[in-house]
Every structure is written in C-alpha cells, then in structure tokens.
Amino acid sequence: MHGATETLVAPGVEIDAEVLVTLARACRDAVRVRFGYAARDGEERGRLVEPVRMVTTGRRWYLMAWDVDRDDWRTFRLDRMREVAATTWRFAAREYPDPVDYVHRSVTGAPYRYLARVRVHAPPERVRELVPPQVARVEDDRDGWCVLVVGGDDLDWIAVHVARLAFEAEVLGPPELREAAARMARRLAAMSGTG
Incomplete structure (x- = not known):
C-alpha cells in the first residue's frame, strides 16, 4: 500500500518521541525544563520554563508553560525546541488559564x-x-x-x-x-x- 500512495498534505510536523515523553513527565512531575528555542526571526535563545500542558492542533504541538525569565505564560512550538532537558528543580503549581483556550488564542493572534x-x-x-x-x-x-x-x-x-x-x-x-x-x-x- 505504501508503494502505491503519495501524500499531498502532510498530517503535521513530527516530533521526536523523546521530547514528548520528557515534556509530559515534566508536566506531570512539576519540574522545570530547559531548551533552546528558535524564535520567528530564526534566532535561538535558551529558555527555562515551568511546563503545564501540551496541546496539539492537529498540525503542530505546543507547550503551555510559565516562562521563568519573562515572568509570564507563553506557548512554545515543540518543533522549534532543541536540546530539551528536564531539570531536578520542582516548582509549586500556580493557577493557570485553560491550556486549550490559551494556546488557541496564542496561535491565532499573537504571532x-x-x-x-x-x-x-x-x-x-x-x-x-x-x-x-x-x-x-x-x-x-x-x-x-x-x-x-x-x-x-x-x-x-x-x-x-x-x-x-x-x-x-x-x-x-x-x-x-x-x-x-x-x-x-x-x-x-x-x-x-x-x-
């Protein structure tokens, strides 16, 4: 079957399973995560975050997290992350907005x-x-x-x-x-x- 079919539109961006597992565990265990992040301008910056939830839109995966350096909620595209690593630093859970709504608002307007x-x-x-x-x-x-x-x-x-x-x-x-x-x-x- 694979030899007889082609894909016109890809189902979405593939994410390394190790990244998904690392982030899922960090969300569950409330531990901070470090990673390199490629901004829209292409410049890569180091980020330290307190992850809350991952949200998929069907095309892309996003992480909703508290950005420690910016002291605010942010969304991050998983396909723009590099060298994702959970730290041993636990954080106290804080009240957060609905992850699906927050990511939805972020991806449809903010950028x-x-x-x-x-x-x-x-x-x-x-x-x-x-x-x-x-x-x-x-x-x-x-x-x-x-x-x-x-x-x-x-x-x-x-x-x-x-x-x-x-x-x-x-x-x-x-x-x-x-x-x-x-x-x-x-x-x-x-x-x-x-x-």
Whole structure:
C-alpha cells in the first residue's frame, strides 16, 4: 500500500518521541525544563520554563508553560525546541488559564502583525466547520452572527479568506482591513467588467 500512495498534505510536523515523553513527565512531575528555542526571526535563545500542558492542533504541538525569565505564560512550538532537558528543580503549581483556550488564542493572534475582528452573519458552529481552530477563533455573538478573530501579516490575504466564507461580513477592525477589502472589491469589479 505504501508503494502505491503519495501524500499531498502532510498530517503535521513530527516530533521526536523523546521530547514528548520528557515534556509530559515534566508536566506531570512539576519540574522545570530547559531548551533552546528558535524564535520567528530564526534566532535561538535558551529558555527555562515551568511546563503545564501540551496541546496539539492537529498540525503542530505546543507547550503551555510559565516562562521563568519573562515572568509570564507563553506557548512554545515543540518543533522549534532543541536540546530539551528536564531539570531536578520542582516548582509549586500556580493557577493557570485553560491550556486549550490559551494556546488557541496564542496561535491565532499573537504571532501576527495584524489581528482582525470580523463580524460574520452565520452561526458560530457553521463558521467553525469552515475555519480550522489553528487558523482563527470564532466567538459567539447575537442574532445569528459570530465574530471571527484571525491574525495575519497580510491584510489582503485576510480579506480574501473572509470573503471566501461567502457570508455577509462586517469588519470591526483594524481599519486597514476595510481598506484592503475595498481594494479587493475594486479589483474584482474591474475583472468582472462591472467596475
């Protein structure tokens, strides 16, 4: 069977089983973990964290942890970690946010230049069927509407993907997204010969 099939889209990033086991044990035993971490700019920095939970989005694995040096909660992609090692330093459990919600919010908004909020005229469940949770967050609204929260570095890209949902939509912010949508509308009108 393997000789007769090819993969168009990979199921996700593979993570070394040893890394998964090390982090799972550190979460369970409440011990700090050290690792090298490649930031978005490619620079690798050493991190010391108090791990709480690992969360998978289906495409990627993330660790939610208290970053000791930054004195705040952070998420870390496991595929960007190097030389993961549990220490013998135990830490006292602290109150923490819901790991799934925290990671969801982090991966859909935090790493991007723009964070867009668009009110969509559709039930939230319907939009969640169309938009993967690792791409955007869908918040309940009222009267058959929901709010799509999506991050991106390119406003034209966001405008195109919101338009592809094929629901009535209203840009709540940022104002630059309204401008990008207007530019896209003018280009489409010109292409159709109705502009």
